[in-house]
Every structure is written in C-alpha cells, then in structure tokens.
Amino acid sequence: MYLKEEGKIWLATGDEKVYLEPSMANRHGLIAGATGTGKTVTLKVIAESFSELGIPVFLADIKGDISGMCEPGVENKHIKRSIDTMGIENFNYTSYPVRFFDVYGKLGHPVRTTISDMGPELLARLLGLNDTQSGVLRIIFRIADDKQLLLIDLKDLRSMLQHVGDNAADYKLTYGNVSAQSIGAIQRALLTLEDEGGDLFFGEPNLDIRDWFEWAEDGRGMMNILECQELFQHPLLYSTFLLWMLSELYEMLPEAGDLDKPKIAFFFDEAHLLFNNAPKALLEKVEQVVRLIRSKGVSVWFITQNPSDIPESVLGQLGSRVQHALRAYTPNEQKAIRYAARSFRTNPNFDTERVLQELAVGEALVSVLDIKGVPTIVERANILPPKSSMASVEPDVISKVVAASPLYVKYNSALDRESAYELLNEQREKEAKEKAEAEAAAQKEKEKKEKEKEKEKAAKKKATKKRQSALGKAASSAANSFGREIGKSIFRGLFGTRR
Numbered sequence: 367m368y369l370k371e372e373g374k375i376w377l378a379t380g381d382e383k384v385y386l387e388p389s390m391a392n393r394h395g396l397i398a399g400a401t402g403t404g405k406t407v408t409l410k411v412i413a414e415s416f417s418e419l420g421i422p423v424f425l426a427d428i429k430g431d432i433s434g435m436c437e438p439g440v441e442n443k444h445i446k447r448s449i450d451t452m453g454i455e456n457f458n459y460t461s462y463p464v465r466f467f468d469v470y471g472k473l474g475h476p477v478r479t480t481i482s483d484m485g486p487e488l489l490a491r492l493l494g495l496n497d498t499q500s501g502v503l504r505i506i507f508r509i510a511d512d513k514q515l516l517l518i519d520l521k522d523l524r525s526m527l528q529h530v531g532d533n534a535a536d537y538k539l540t541y542g543n544v545s546a547q548s549i550g551a552i553q554r555a556l557l558t559l560e561d562e563g564g565d566l567f568f569g570e571p572n573l574d575i576r577d578w579f580e581w582a583e584d585g586r587g588m589m590n591i592l593e594c595q596e597l598f599q600h601p602l603l604y605s606t607f608l609l610w611m612l613s614e615l616y617e618m619l620p621e622a623g624d625l626d627k628p629k630i631a632f633f634f635d636e637a638h639l640l641f642n643n644a645p646k647a648l649l650e651k652v653e654q655v656v657r658l659i660r661s662k663g664v665s666v667w668f669i670t671q672n673p674s675d676i677p678e679s680v681l682g683q684l685g686s687r688v689q690h691a692l693r694a695y696t697p698n699e700q701k702a703i704r705y706a707a708r709s710f711r712t713n714p715n716f717d718t719e720r721v722l723q724e725l726a727v728g729e730a731l732v733s734v735l736d737i738k739g740v741p742t743i744v745e746r747a748n749i750l751p752p753k754s755s756m757a758s759v760e761p762d763v764i765s766k767v768v769a770a771s772p773l774y775v776k777y778n779s780a781l782d783r784e785s786a787y788e789l790l791n792e793q794r795e796k797e798a799k800e801k802a803e804a805e806a807a808a809q810k811e812k813e814k815k816e817k818e819k820e821k822e823k824a825a826k827k828k829a830t831k832k833r834q835s836a837l838g839k840a841a842s843s844a845a846n847s848f849g850r851e852i853g854k855s856i857f858r859g860l861f862g863t864r865r
C-alpha cells in the first residue's frame with residue numbers, strides 16, 4: 367500500500383516524499399503535461415490509492431489504457447528501477463475491482479439518460495444551438511415539465527417539438543414566442559446528433575449514479591470506468607456527457623461538510639474539451655459546480671495538456687497539482703509554460719520554468735495542499751509506478767467483467783416505456799377520431815336540416831354546444847394521460863438537469 371500510517375497517500379518522491387492528504391482531496395486536482403509524459407499513469411496511481419482507501423472512483427478511458435486496471439501489472443525494467451530507487455517496500459502487482467460502462471454498450475454496461483433528465487442547458491450545448499434556439503428549447507422543456515410529460519428519447523423530443531410547433535399560437539401567451547424557424551433548426555440539429563449515435567445515448571434504463579458507490583469484498587473502492595474510445599470521436603458528446611455525470615453527482619449527494627476523505631473521486635480526462643467554445647453561462651455553472659461539489663465530498667481531477675486550457679476561475683480551485691513536462695517550440699507555448707510555472711509556490715532550489723521543460727517521463731512538478739489547506743512548495747519528483755497493468759485489455763476480458771457484474775441485468779436491456787412520443791401519438795389519434803366524429807355529426811345534422819327546415823335554428827345551437835364540450839373533453843383527457851405518466855413535478859438543478 368502506498369499509504370503512510372496516518373492514511374496519507376504516497377504519490378511521488380523527489381528530495382522529499384510527497385504525500386496527498388485525503389482530507390484535502392475534495393479541494394480537487396490537476397494533472398497536466400504534454401502527450402506521453404505520464405499523465406495517465408499518474409491518474410492511475412492516484413485512483414489506485416483512492417480505491418485502497420475505500421473511495422470509489424470514476425474514470426473516463428479515452429485511449430483504452432485505463433482498462434488494464436482489472437489486471438495486475440507486469441514487471442518491466444522502469445518499474446523495477448523505480449521500486450529500487452524510491453525504496454518501495456512490499457510492492458505487489460495487483461488488479462483492482464472494476465466496472466465497465468460504455469455509452470455504445472459495446473465495452474461496458476450501456477449508459478443512458480433521458481432527455482428530461484439531461485435538461486435544456488446541456489442539450490442546447492450538445493445540439494450547438496444559438497441563443498434564440500436555446501431559448502425555444504427551454505420553452506419546450508418548460509411546457510413538457512408543466513404537463514409532467516416525460517421526454518425519454520430523441521423521438522419524444524421530436525414529437526414534442528412538433529406538438530409545440532403546431533400549437534405555437536396557443537402556447538404563445540403563457541410561454542412566449544416559438545418560431546417555426548427555430549423549431550426547424552432544432553429538428554435539424556437532432557438529426558446530426560442522431561447520426562453521432564445520440565439516439566443510443568438517450569433512453570432507459572437511465573444510469574443511476576448511486577451504482578458507482580460500490581466496494582469490493584476487501585473494502586477497496588470500485589473503479590467505474592467509462593470506455594470512451596468511440597465516444598471520444600465526438601468530443602462534444604463526450605464532454606457534455608461527463609458534465610452531465612458530474613452534475614448528477616452534485617444533485618444526488620447531500621452536503622457533507624469536512625470529511626477525512628472524499629466519498630468519491632471523479633477524473634475528467636481531456637478536460638479542455640469541456641471549455642472549448644463553451645458559452646459564458648455554462649462556464650459559470652461549471653465553476654459553480656466545481657466549487658460547491660467540494661462540500662459534498664467529491665474529489666474532481668482535471669487532466670489536460672496545459673493548465674492554460676482551463677479557465678482561471680476553475681484552475682484557481684484545484685488544490686493539488688501534478689505538472690508533467692511541457693514543450694516550448696512556439697511563442698504561445700512559451701507563454702503557456704510561464705503561466706504554468708507561475709501557478710506554483712516557488713522552490714528556492716530550482717527554476718520552475720526551466721525544470722518544467724526538462725522533466726523526464728514519469729517525473730513531475732508536484733504541489734499539494736497540506737493539512738491546513740496551504741499549497742506546499744513545488745517539488746520535483748518521480749511519480750510512483752502503478753500496480754495494475756498499464757496496457758489495455760482485450761475486449762473479451764471486458765465482456766467477462768461486464769457479464770459477471772450484478773449491474774448486467776439492470777442495464778443491458780433497453781426499455782421503451784410509454785413516453786411523450788407514444789402519448790402525443792395517442793392524443794393525435796384521439797383528436798383525429800374526435801374530429802371525424804364531429805364531422806359525421808355535422809353531416810347528420812345537415813341531413814336533418816334539410817328534413818326539418820323549421821327546426822334549423824335549434825339544431826345549430828345544439829351542434830355548437832356539442833363541439834365545445836368535445837374540445838373540453840380532449841383537453842382534460844390529455845392532461846390526465848400526461849399526469850399519469852410521471853405524476854410528479856419536475857425540479858431542475860444547477861445545470862437544468864432533473865433532480
């Protein structure tokens with residue numbers, strides 16, 4: 367175990383050993399560095415220690431090199447040298463308890479959410495909508511929420527769009543203007559999302575974040591690994607999806623105050639994607655969630671090439687920093703290096719900016735928070751080797767893990783329960799039927815009219831009355847069927863996701 371007696375996490379060794387204080391882990395962390403400098407290995411070493419402390423972990427596996435955590439590492443000369451030079455006693459190659467998830471359902475339990483759960487804010491970002499279109503999407507959600515109408519998948523959203531578009535005049539007074547143009551734009555964006563596999567992503571059973579809180583029999587925290595090689599081909603889908611998971615955690619967990627260790631650790635790889643071209647309002651919300659989720663006992667780690675990829679307001683909240691080597695070929699890169707160097711408390715023994723460019727693979731500049739929450743002076747240190755495999759595992763190994771998991775039955779069959787699409791269809795059919803009946807009645811009356819000219823006036827009055835009551839009936843039956851479906855009010859959280 368890389369754990370000192372008091373339960374500290376031994377992370378790296380330089381002139382001094384560097385320990386991560388678990389009670390400070392909810393002050394979040396940053397792992398940065400150029401490609402191939404050791405970020406993923408550092409992430410694994412930290413995740414392994416968390417697991418050993420009994421903390422469940424969530425990790426996104428973008429290159430497939432995280433999946434190896436389900437197998438013990440194999441000896442190589444680099445690791446052997448690390449073990450010797452760092453004086454690691456009782457080093458043992460070992461596997462960790464893992465669960466695999468995959469949005470596409472191929473390399474893990476399928477992960478889905480409903481449109482209603484995701485909410486208008488994240489969906490607007492996912493669809494690349496402009497301000498006007500986002501406003502219309504918000505109206506669509508408000509109408510659906512008010513009707514207590516559950517939008518499960520993309521076809522539900524499409525029928526809801528059509529319904530609101532068709533009845534825009536009726537909704538205008540209460541909800542505001544919904545232009546046919548915006549509806550059309552959203553519908554087109556939905557088609558693009560569908561091409562990217564978004565139809566797989568939205569549906570049921572939706573992921574219950576509580577399933578991440580699992581422990582192996584020996585008490586080690588579960589490694590919940592999201593296999594993302596395919597998802598990552600669609601960076602916006604990837605980043606929105608992870609953000610949704612983070613906001614689910616935020617909404618689900620109660621306030622916890624100061625804990626001796628976090629309840630869960632969340633690793634956000636390729637974190638720069640979250641902030642690329644993100645609207646200001648979204649950035650503010652990310653910043654807010656990162657700040658507030660701290661007191662719920664969540665440790666969030668951002669992994670990216672350069673600290674300057676992350677907005678200052680978020681960066682300022684990341685207490686622990688592991689900075690691997692950066693390269694400086696262009697003036698922009700030089701600027702980025704100065705920026706990265708300046709974020710550390712300087713060590714009188716070396717020039718941070720120069721060392722940053724000299725670091726070997728697996729070596730890093732490290733600063734953590736001490737027991738009082740003060741950032742330590744930056745140390746040049748070697749990160750400890752991971753105990754699990756650094757290679758990726760074969761798909762059939764993953765399949766076996768998935769099949770053996772108690773979550774298999776829960777997630778590995780898609781549901782399509784009655785939702786907005788079906789209900790709106792039903793309503794449309796009902797309306798068509800009622801219209802046909804009304805027309806038939808009118809026809810009958812017409813015939814009557816010809817027969818009984820003198821009763822013409824009375825018959826007319828009756829027909830009007832009948833139509834009015836038919837309309838009233840349709841409205842109330844619609845309300846009933848919506849109400850039946852979900853039967854409770856929808857509350858939306860910080861990101862507009864459903865609570």
Ligand SMILES: Nc1ncnc2c1ncn2[C@@H]1O[C@H](COP(=O)(O)OP(=O)(O)O)[C@@H](O)[C@H]1O
Nearest residue numbers: 400401402403404405406407727728749750751
């Ligand atoms: N702490 C370490 N101990 C031993 N080997 C390491 C360490 N860090 C990195 N390496 C080696 O460097 C390679 C690249 O590291 P990786 O973490 O995948 O880089 P990055 O994620 O920054 O692209 C690894 O496959 C491994 O062989």
Ligand SMILES: [Mg+2]
Nearest residue numbers: 402405406429
């Ligand atoms: Mg990597």
